[in-house]
Amino acid sequence: MFANPLMDGLQFAKEPAPFVITIFGATGDLTRKKLVPALFSLFLKGNASQFKVVGFARRPWTKETFQTEALSMLSGGHYAHIPEGQKKAFLEKLDYVSSTFDDPAGYAKLAELVKPWEGKLFFLSTPPDDYPTIIEQLGKVGLNKTDRGYSRVIVEKPFGRDLATAKELNEILSTQFEENQIYRIDHYLGKETVQNILVLRFGNGIFEPLWNSRYIDNIQITVAESIGVGTRGNYYEKSGTLRDMVQNHIFQLMTLLLMEPPNDLNPDTVRTEKVKVLKSLRPITYKDIKKYTVRGQYAAGVTQGQPVRGYLEEDGVARDSKTETFVALQVHVDTWRWEGVPIFIRTGKGLGRKVSEVAVTFKQPPLQVFRNQATEGNQNQLILHIQPEEGFTFHINSKIPGYTTQVRPVNMNFAYGDAFGEATPEAYERLILDALVGDSTLYTRRDEIEASWTFITRILQGWALDPDPLPQYRAGSAGPEEAKALTASVNQKWRKL
Amino acid sequence: MKSYADPVAIEQQLRKTQQEVSPNEARTSLFNLVVYVDGHDDAKLTEALNYLHDKRPARVIIVRRNAGGETRADAMARCITDKDDKVLCIQEILISSGDDKAGEAPETWTPLLIREIPVFVWWLASLDNAPLPELFDDIADRVFIDSGLASDPLAFLKGLAGRLKDLKTPMTDFAWSRTAPLLKLTAHAFNAADRRPFLAEIASVTFEGGKTSEVALYFQWLKTKLDWTGSPVAGSAWTLVDEVGKPVSVAHKAPAALEKGFEVTFQTRSGVTLKLKDSHEGFAVAEGSGLEKYTSVFRYQDTGEALLTEVDRNASDRLFLESLGRWS
Numbered sequence: 058m059f060a061n062p063l064m065d066g067l068q069f070a071k072e073p074a075p076f077v078i079t080i081f082g083a084t085g086d087l088t089r090k091k092l093v094p095a096l097f098s099l100f101l102k103g104n105a106s107q108f109k110v111v112g113f114a115r116r117p118w119t120k121e122t123f124q125t126e127a128l129s130m131l132s133g134g135h136y137a138h139i140p141e142g143q144k145k146a147f148l149e150k151l152d153y154v155s156s157t158f159d160d161p162a163g164y165a166k167l168a169e170l171v172k173p174w175e176g177k178l179f180f181l182s183t184p185p186d187d188y189p190t191i192i193e194q195l196g197k198v199g200l201n202k203t204d205r206g207y208s209r210v211i212v213e214k215p216f217g218r219d220l221a222t223a224k225e226l227n228e229i230l231s232t233q234f235e236e237n238q239i240y241r242i243d244h245y246l247g248k249e250t251v252q253n254i255l256v257l258r259f260g261n262g263i264f265e266p267l268w269n270s271r272y273i274d275n276i277q278i279t280v281a282e283s284i285g286v287g288t289r290g291n292y293y294e295k296s297g298t299l300r301d302m303v304q305n306h307i308f309q310l311m312t313l314l315l316m317e318p319p320n321d322l323n324p325d326t327v328r329t330e331k332v333k334v335l336k337s338l339r340p341i342t343y344k345d346i347k348k349y350t351v352r353g354q355y356a357a358g359v360t361q362g363q364p365v366r367g368y369l370e371e372d373g374v375a376r377d378s379k380t381e382t383f384v385a386l387q388v389h390v391d392t393w394r395w396e397g398v399p400i401f402i403r404t405g406k407g408l409g410r411k412v413s414e415v416a417v418t419f420k421q422p423p424l425q426v427f428r429n430q431a432t433e434g435n436q437n438q439l440i441l442h443i444q445p446e447e448g449f450t451f452h453i454n455s456k457i458p459g460y461t462t463q464v465r466p467v468n469m470n471f472a473y474g475d476a477f478g479e480a481t482p483e484a485y486e487r488l489i490l491d492a493l494v495g496d497s498t499l500y501t502r503r504d505e506i507e508a509s510w511t512f513i514t515r516i517l518q519g520w521a522l523d524p525d526p527l528p529q530y531r532a533g534s535a536g537p538e539e540a541k542a543l544t545a546s547v548n549q550k551w552r553k554l
Numbered sequence: 555m556k557s558y559a560d561p562v563a564i565e566q567q568l569r570k571t572q573q574e575v576s577p578n579e580a581r582t583s584l585f586n587l588v589v590y591v592d593g594h595d596d597a598k599l600t601e602a603l604n605y606l607h608d609k610r611p612a613r614v615i616i617v618r619r620n621a622g623g624e625t626r627a628d629a630m631a632r633c634i635t636d637k638d639d640k641v642l643c644i645q646e647i648l649i650s651s652g653d654d655k656a657g658e659a660p661e662t663w664t665p666l667l668i669r670e671i672p673v674f675v676w677w678l679a680s681l682d683n684a685p686l687p688e689l690f691d692d693i694a695d696r697v698f699i700d701s702g703l704a705s706d707p708l709a710f711l712k713g714l715a716g717r718l719k720d721l722k723t724p725m726t727d728f729a730w731s732r733t734a735p736l737l738k739l740t741a742h743a744f745n746a747a748d749r750r751p752f753l754a755e756i757a758s759v760t761f762e763g764g765k766t767s768e769v770a771l772y773f774q775w776l777k778t779k780l781d782w783t784g785s786p787v788a789g790s791a792w793t794l795v796d797e798v799g800k801p802v803s804v805a806h807k808a809p810a811a812l813e814k815g816f817e818v819t820f821q822t823r824s825g826v827t828l829k830l831k832d833s834h835e836g837f838a839v840a841e842g843s844g845l846e847k848y849t850s851v852f853r854y855q856d857t858g859e860a861l862l863t864e865v866d867r868n869a870s871d872r873l874f875l876e877s878l879g880r881w882s
Contacts, residue, residue, distance in 0.1 A: 062780060474581070
């Protein structure tokens with residue numbers, strides 16, 4: 058076939074071909090808060106022009122109801138300044154199918170609606186229990202395949218409860234869809250700062266030579282929430298912090314931090330390197346459960362100036378619940394690069410501050426030539442701030458002005474918000490656009506999911522055998538006292554929240 | 555000693571104005587933009603700065619040439635508060651270059667640049683005999699021009715092409731930026747597998763609409779990519795030679811601003827005609843004898859958008875350099 062030399066060197070924005078996106082569970086919160094706003098934003102920015110959005114849910118809405126509801130999703134705040142004509146043009150692209158998820162008639166109607174479109178994307182924004190039915194029904198009406206264009210499915214978390222259920226879900230998906238049609242979403246990967254980890258590591262010459270056990274002492278990953286479970290007690294009881302945060306979001310962060318440089322940015326090249334990290338995690342077995350893991354539950358306290366009930370008093374929570382609202386882990390990655398470098402993970406609800414960050418602590422210089430230099434707290438640290446302020450801080454040592462050579466740490470700060478005037482795109486915008494153009498780099502592959510569940514399931518099994526009560530921590534504190542032992546084992550401390 | 559633009563006073567004035575406009579914490583300027591304009595004809599500049607206003611904080615130094623009287627400077631800040639309650643400002647310093655032309659000398663404004671951030675010089679004044687880009691070699695990271703502002707764009711582009719290998723400062727031509735959507739449209743229009751063979755048998759290309767510089771750059775791009783030889787010459791029709799030695803005639807008709815519309819007609823030696831045209835409704839169409847119609851979203855980039863693209867980019871457009879480099 059003739060090549061097209063005219064394409065060479067042109068910069069093409071991500072512009073998906075004409076597509077239809079079907080949102081299963083279109084009446085839910087995710088559609089209201091994230092999906093419709095994300096699609097509207099893509100429309101406004103010109104990344105999506107020829108498309109249709111089909112809502113599919115049980116509620117007896119009509120196309121017009123869906124459009125009215127969508128308009129309410131796009132009202133107030135910054136939407137107030139957007140011309141009504143643009144909203145109207147977007148709303149005209151919305152359609153709705155009212156059906157239960159197991160009713161073949163609903164899928165027949167859906168098939169008719171989406172038939173003219175070459176690109177078909179299905180977004181499963183429903184409870185996971187509905188996934189098998191939806192997948193099966195899509196297969197029955199042939200929407201899992203297409204002669205031209207594509208058919209893809211985006212699956213929301215939670216992706217399984219453990220290794221067995223994750224495998225089962227993968228099996229169900231694979232009965233109707235090929236792996237390259239399946240997009241397992243983790244919205245954390247849609248965040249700019251998370252993507253920037255790759256740029257920081259591999260787009261700069263200065264960091265990568267130091268990014269190994271020779272220069273790095275330890276790494277701390279903190280994802281702390283100040284609020285409690287609120288109205289999500291029911292959901293949280295089935296999940297817990299390890300499943301809700303560590304298996305997905307934190308492991309995604311961790312793999313990007315620890316992976317080897319990919320040869321290119323092909324989705325599978327990047328994901329293969331990430332899987333290698335997960336497969337190199339040293340298993341935490343039952344006998345080590347107390348040594349490397351700490352869990353806890355928040356008790357009544359004060360966060361952000363507001364009194365907070367203890368977890369066991371929250372609505373929808375069993376009074377004798379053993380569901381953890383806090384997890385701290387010490388993990389090790391058994392690779393040449395990371396041998397001997399502990400990775401500390403801390404995440405939970407009802408903590409003193411909402412903050413997400415990674416702290417990379419470098420080793421001390423081999424010889425302390427400055428005798429007056431304090432031996433504590435002076436290790437160089439690179440902090441990657443993810444929330445609420447995105448940016449970096451680098452702690453370096455500097456001389457205190459005066460006649461003697463006294464040294465103390467100072468900060469070099471960089472805030473993304475100060476460097477780039479524009480608001481960063483919402484995670485869902487980026488991720489949906491990627492799925493539309495077939496870029497799965499920021500989506501989780503089957504072996505990635507199964508490798509992370511392999512590690513997490515061992516911990517869950519270890520905890521299930523642990524008869525001890527869960528340590529409690531005051532809401533608004535930094536977590537249970539027991540967590541301090543993890544970092545103290547290598548003469549380190551958790552960073553202040 | 556005489557000072558045309560006292561840096562200390564200017565900085566104080568900027569701080570004061572910014573504080574008056576909004577006392578909130580301001581976002582750091584991302585780049586310096588020095589703009590040379592002639593007299594008061596700067597509608598393009600106003601349009602571009604209005605577009606940048608809520609997107610990139612920057613320091614903009616406007617050098618107004620031939621302003622008459624004494625060279626003088628004034629400063630102001632245009633600020634907007636973003637959703638995080640931080641302030642985005644465009645700090646504007648206006649240097650009116652007097653009869654002594656002192657304001658045009660880089661030495662007058664270089665002390666006003668913010669250090670450690672990029673410096674872009676945008677030459678929005680007449681290009682005839684402009685000292686470009688050599689005057690800014692030690693100062694600017696990139697120089698922006700618009701070859702459409704030259705009185706003889708072909709001669710200007712030819713001159714620039716001839717000096718390309720000696721240029722130390724990367725350049726951007728907004729005339730080239732304006733053609734970017736058209737290049738993409740053309741590339742896509744020929745991208746279907748059954749159309750690609752036509753690229754090897756093009757006998758003529760006729761471009762209706764667009765200005766000389768835009769059309770010349772468009773033809774240069776085709777020439778470079780399709781391995782044609784020959785040079786643009788004065789006049790509106792040239793004959794080039796394709797890679798197998800067959801003639802390709804290119805012609806420019808009905809010159810006008812590109813955004814007013816265009817029609818590009820390709821004819822192949824086997825008699826196939828393919829026309830690309832702007833629908834004026836936000837999309838463009840490629841259609842021709844016996845060919846399936848191709849439709850694509852199409853919008854022109856205005857000066858503000860082009861400027862934003864360029865200040866975000868940290869290098870020259872490779873295609874532009876390649877196309878210009880094959881001028882002769």
